[in-house]
Amino acid sequence: MLRILRELDVTDKRVLVRVDYNVPLQDGHVADDTRLRESLPTLEYLLAHRAKIILVSHLGRPKGTVVAELRLDPVAQRLSELLERPVTKLNECLGPAVHRAISQMQPGDIILLENVRFYPQEEANDEAFARELAQLADCYVNDAFGTAHRAHASTYGVAKFLPAAAGLLLEREVTMLSRATHNPPRPFLAIVGGAKIADKLGVLKDLIGRVDAFLIGGGVAFTLLQAQGARVGSSLVDERMLDEARQCLQKAREHKTEIILPHDVRIVRESAGGWEHAVAPAHEIPDGWQGWDIGPQTGALFQERVASAKTIVWAGPLGRFERPPFDAGTREVAQAIARSGAFAIIGGGDTAAALQQSGLAHAQNIHFSTGGGATLEFLGGRKLPPIEILRKG
Ligand code: AMP
Numbered sequence: 001m002l003r004i005l006r007e008l009d010v011t012d013k014r015v016l017v018r019v020d021y022n023v024p025l026q027d028g029h030v031a032d033d034t035r036l037r038e039s040l041p042t043l044e045y046l047l048a049h050r051a052k053i054i055l056v057s058h059l060g061r062p063k064g065t066v067v068a069e070l071r072l073d074p075v076a077q078r079l080s081e082l083l084e085r086p087v088t089k090l091n092e093c094l095g096p097a098v099h100r101a102i103s104q105m106q107p108g109d110i111i112l113l114e115n116v117r118f119y120p121q122e123e124a125n126d127e128a129f130a131r132e133l134a135q136l137a138d139c140y141v142n143d144a145f146g147t148a149h150r151a152h153a154s155t156y157g158v159a160k161f162l163p164a165a166a167g168l169l170l171e172r173e174v175t176m177l178s179r180a181t182h183n184p185p186r187p188f189l190a191i192v193g194g195a196k197i198a199d200k201l202g203v204l205k206d207l208i209g210r211v212d213a214f215l216i217g218g219g220v221a222f223t224l225l226q227a228q229g230a231r232v233g234s235s236l237v238d239e240r241m242l243d244e245a246r247q248c249l250q251k252a253r254e255h256k257t258e259i260i261l262p263h264d265v266r267i268v269r270e271s272a273g274g275w276e277h278a279v280a281p282a283h284e285i286p287d288g289w290q291g292w293d294i295g296p297q298t299g300a301l302f303q304e305r306v307a308s309a310k311t312i313v314w315a316g317p318l319g320r321f322e323r324p325p326f327d328a329g330t331r332e333v334a335q336a337i338a339r340s341g342a343f344a345i346i347g348g349g350d351t352a353a354a355l356q357q358s359g360l361a362h363a364q365n366i367h368f369s370t371g372g373g374a375t376l377e378f379l380g381g382r383k384l385p386p387i388e389i390l391r392k393g
Helices: 034-038 040-048 073-083 096-103 127-134 168-181 197-207 220-227 239-254 296-307 328-340 350-360 373-379
Strands: 014-018 052-056 110-112 139-142 164-166 188-192 213-216 258-260 264-271 274-281 290-294 311-315 343-347 366-368
Touching: 014 040, 034 040, 034 073, 040 052, 040 073, 040 168, 073 110, 164 168, 168 311, 168 343, 168 373, 188 197, 188 296, 197 220, 197 239, 197 311, 197 373, 213 220, 213 296, 220 239, 220 290, 239 258, 258 296, 264 296, 290 296, 290 328, 296 328, 311 328, 311 373, 328 343, 328 350, 343 350, 343 373, 350 366
Parallel strands: 014 052, 014 139, 052 110, 139 164, 188 213, 188 311, 213 258, 311 343, 343 366
Antiparallel strands: 264 274, 264 290
């Protein structure tokens, strides 16, 4: 069981909140404020309890040095607009100026510390640094699910030194994702797509033996198809991963976990007159052509399997969904999930965002997970240290 926000005495207290405000910036403004909005329930809870809120987050990859473009000022500004109250942005995470500002806080005040990855001690999970962060507050709340697979000072180390609990966003993610890791209703399907085969083979390996079947699409399908001896034309293949792909197929056979690869694919090639489109058998893609989406037969088969599933997890699009009409396979399978009523988790950042925007945001049976790597590691049964340290008993 996780220790949760409601179990923590936050009234009139200084509360250090680890948030995930790793948002895209453009021209000094927040280009997408989804992650800020997702943190609002926890912040509103704390405000209702007259807490003094000290926010800490990373942004980008400054690698332990100060990078001016990665300062959190634009984030503070947008957050202040969303909350309709001032958010004081500091230029450091530690030091006399920070202590002074915190000592002057009144209940309901909000401070945002500087990008915590400006300090090399953060990613090193340095104990002295974590202790210093802990000295800023009376208790600690972790609401940064997106970085919950990284044991850093602000996501893990600090929880050793303060009464600590999961924020509302983290709690909801753990509750939802646990439905797929603890006795999920069967049949249990995993849908895997996307382009990065190295990442996705890891997911596949973790899930073999846990799920009943995999439906594979997207670019990752072609490395697996080629590993089986298929001719995939000029489709995306990562040659370095062929051996690992073969091992993965073998492991699935041993565990009797079905792996369903595309039967047909929508293919394209560039010609003088623009892009030519066609449909081909996935095992015999002509030279010079690339597979960009699952074909109609595969789409129908995937939709049929989805219709009879009870639990579904999905990572990575089934085609190049940014380029219609190659979004069709992904969209149709998503709609089939919404109709099926099966409990589904859609994770992995971009896919989730695209599907949410395509009208599925209100499907009651679908949980759109806010994490990328964290979601996949959790679903694969891995222990995430920042979450484990919040468990009680
Ligand atoms: P990932 O981050 O690994 O989940 O990959 C997401 C990306 O995979 C998206 O940008 C898609 O356009 C891309 N993708 C999906 N299917 C294909 C494909 N058949 N060939 C090349 N890229 C693809």
